[in-house]
Amino acid sequence: MVSTPRKSIVEVSDKCFCEVYYGADDQQFVNPTVEQPVRVEEIVKRMDLELLRPTLNELYGEDWRFHFDPVTILKTMIYWRLKGHRFLTDVFNDLLTEPTLANILGFDSIPSYQQLYHFMTYRINSKGTKKIFDVLLQKVIYECEKKDIPIGKEIVIDSSPFEKKNNEDATYNTHYGVTGYKWHNLRCVNTDIPLEYAVSTLTDYDGDFFAPLVYRIKMIHDIHPIRVFADGHYSDGKNLMRMREYFGIESICHIDKNAVIVPDADLKELKRQYQKLWESELFKIDADVEYMKWFLIMHDKTEVLENFYHNQMLNMYLKDPEEYQKKYVIRESIEHCHGREKRLTEIKNIQANNIEKFTAHIGMHIVSILALVLVRLQNGITDGLTFRGGLI
Structure with a gap:
């Protein structure tokens, strides 16, 4: 028996209500579209980012530094960028106020704001995001080639x-x-x-x-x-x-x-x-x-x-x-891409007090796009790979 996605009526803005799909179970993937919006956390939950674990382990160095699973923390950073939050404090508040969010992202307990900030600013930084980007892009290219999708011609x-x-x-x-x-x-x-x-x-x-x-x-x-x-x-x-x-x-x-x-x-x-x-x-x-x-x-x-x-x-x-x-x-x-991404995300308002930190945030923004592309490819979606209009 094929299950259907759960859905509920939620307020998307002060003037708009729509049906939002959640996933019926861990096996089912619902592609976010304007007509069929999906919560960001449901998409992030289905992202298989285990291929990044060796890279993340390398960025951490010693096992004793692993207070939380680095893959889960990375998913939280991706959630931040795809959700379009301006501040990391917005993500932390979501974890505190959304009863199921921490579990959906993979946490056993909620990390502190300082732990999230330390991960992004010091563990990942601009060099780390570039390494993550390279690994993810290689996987995306592989998936595109499997599906005969021309890339980069x-x-x-x-x-x-x-x-x-x-x-x-x-x-x-x-x-x-x-x-x-x-x-x-x-x-x-x-x-x-x-x-x-x-x-x-x-x-x-x-x-x-x-x-x-x-x-x-x-x-x-x-x-x-x-x-x-x-x-x-x-x-x-x-x-x-x-x-x-x-x-x-x-x-x-x-x-x-x-x-x-x-x-x-x-x-x-x-x-x-x-x-x-x-x-x-x-x-x-x-x-x-x-x-x-x-x-x-x-x-x-x-x-x-x-x-x-x-x-x-x-x-x-x-x-x-x-x-x-x-x-x-x-x-x-x-040019449309730049305008669209500045409008749908908060990258235009990234809080960074030097070019090193700004580069890390731009890198994480692009990593989030690649992660979205990858989860779509892995679930048989071949069109609109970077489209984010259905994410809420």
Whole structure:
């Protein structure tokens, strides 16, 4: 006999009531949707995060530090982010006032606020969240491959500002008109799954984070994109050259209205620049084009290559501006992602007094997304993997 999910009528807001599904038993999974909302704790309960235990044990070090199961504490941090609470005290109050919440999350007794804070701030921190992210992403990729879901063939990258005006290490950005940090967010176009992230001050140049993030997804996660969508801050000539020459990736980026074709960015100029290095070790008289490009890159003489790929992208646009814009509009998906996640969660109000702590919280936010994706994949859901609209 197949059981049906329990449900009850609850107040979602001061003007809205709806049926909220709880799970009928431990075997049944109800996918949260707008039409079928599910409590966050019911989803977190069904997350199998045992694969993270070795990583969490490593972060703790000694067994005597295990006052509570680290997997359970991690689930509590994920609950915090998926629930959209602003403060950790809100989570602690939930544990005190919701009779079954601690048990659902896996606690035998309720941890103190200080224990929860210590876990997030000192045990996990920014390095720990990155390690957890890497392990979870590998599992998500594995599950996607099992279900023939393409992941990372096309990627999109963008940054989003966060105001932190009282933090000493935050910087003022004249474009945004605020003091704070930036979240660099690299995602899969097809699935919206986060593939990499970084945090910087608001005045750090976006382009400096482009190649390192793409390098990580290729070398650590064996993801091999064929195309990347990015705005103008990531699309200087050096990055266009790196994407094509280092990673074999086509770039579809913002075209500045004042952009012009750069002269002398052709094969003739490439050979001329190569010949200038005739006294260098490993110089070949009969070198082919690929060798010459490699040689110039090794000697950091890449201006001709940078100009070539700038011209290539601009010519693509000039040939058919409308068609190019149809491709580039895909980049807007990540802007919608930033707006949606800032609206549905409280990440815009993360309480962190330095960039290290802020990075840890952004990392935990992304870990919570991957955990949500994974529990859906493991229960046969293949669409709307990052959707959080049905979580309450």
